[in-house]
């Protein structure tokens with residue numbers, strides 16, 4: 001594995017300058033940072049995925065062109081039935097401290113991502129986002145990951161809530177395989193989890209992400225608690241009636257087709273969320289991206305408090321919005337004093353208009 005692996009695009013470009021490496025070398029460097037994708041247009045040249053001739057180990061994922069973990073130009077396959085729309089329940093049940101057994105199965109699934117658009121996705125447990133998990137600081141998480149034998153390609157799970165060698169526990173496995181490992185949730189927060197198999201962008205952009213809330217061991221004060229996972233979809237028509245991910249758009253060559261809360265554009269406009277007047281609301285926001293920031297705001301409310309990473313140590317007060325970058329999380333607390341339809345948005349309104357909008361019906 002390279003010790004000088006660039007971690008950002010600019011880092012990769014600097015590496016290109018400093019090392020005066022060739023294009024293939026650059027691609028390998030960029031791929032090492034998980035930046036490259038299966039096939040990209042560079043100028044007028046279509047460049048194949050950079051893979052070393054040598055077989056690497058089954059190491060992480062995020063990662064090196066020489067690892068065996070890359071899925072190359074694999075993309076969700078646009079065929080088969082479309083699952084009936086299921087509302088993603090935004091309400092978060094409370095949880096008690098204690099060891100938690102969590103199992104995730106990677107499944108290829110066709111889903112609706114808006115009222116009229118069906119999508120061939122790669123998923124965790126058949127939904128986009130995957131299930132929201134909730135544990136308590138200090139809990140042991142016993143995690144089992146497997147891939148449906150009928151899945152079309154390899155995957156992995158990277159928990160932002162864990163501290164672990166990624167090449168060991170975020171490793172890529174193939175359809176039909178399974179493995180388990182455990183970690184202690186040491187840090188409270190609203191964390192992303194996602195597939196980290198390269199090209200990471202393709203796997204996240206295809207739907208492989210979700211949220212894990214780690215409550216502080218002291219607990220949160222009572223509130224109506226909601227989870228909003230923001231993410232965006234970059235789609236192209238497969239010609240079969242199903243949309244598929246468009247990698248070129250994902251890499252910054254176009255706008256997202258949809259920006260969503262909990263995986264479906266305008267989900268909570270079509271199905272407003274009922275909240276109670278005069279009782280505190282706490283919204284956990286996890287931004288799974290892959291690319292776009294969230295300026296999370298509720299029209300008609302002021303956040304009494306916000307917590308960066310949803311960690312009570314990171315307390316802010318009197319906020320009109322909270323900024324959540326891709327791969328990050330936060331929570332906000334507010335109370336509405338009068339009945340009404342309060343509108344949660346990504347206040348980058350172009351993205352609200354693409355579906356990142358929800359009605360909180362206070363009664």
Ligand SMILES: [Cu+2]
Pocket residue numbers: 122154155156195196197203208
């Ligand atoms: Cu994956």
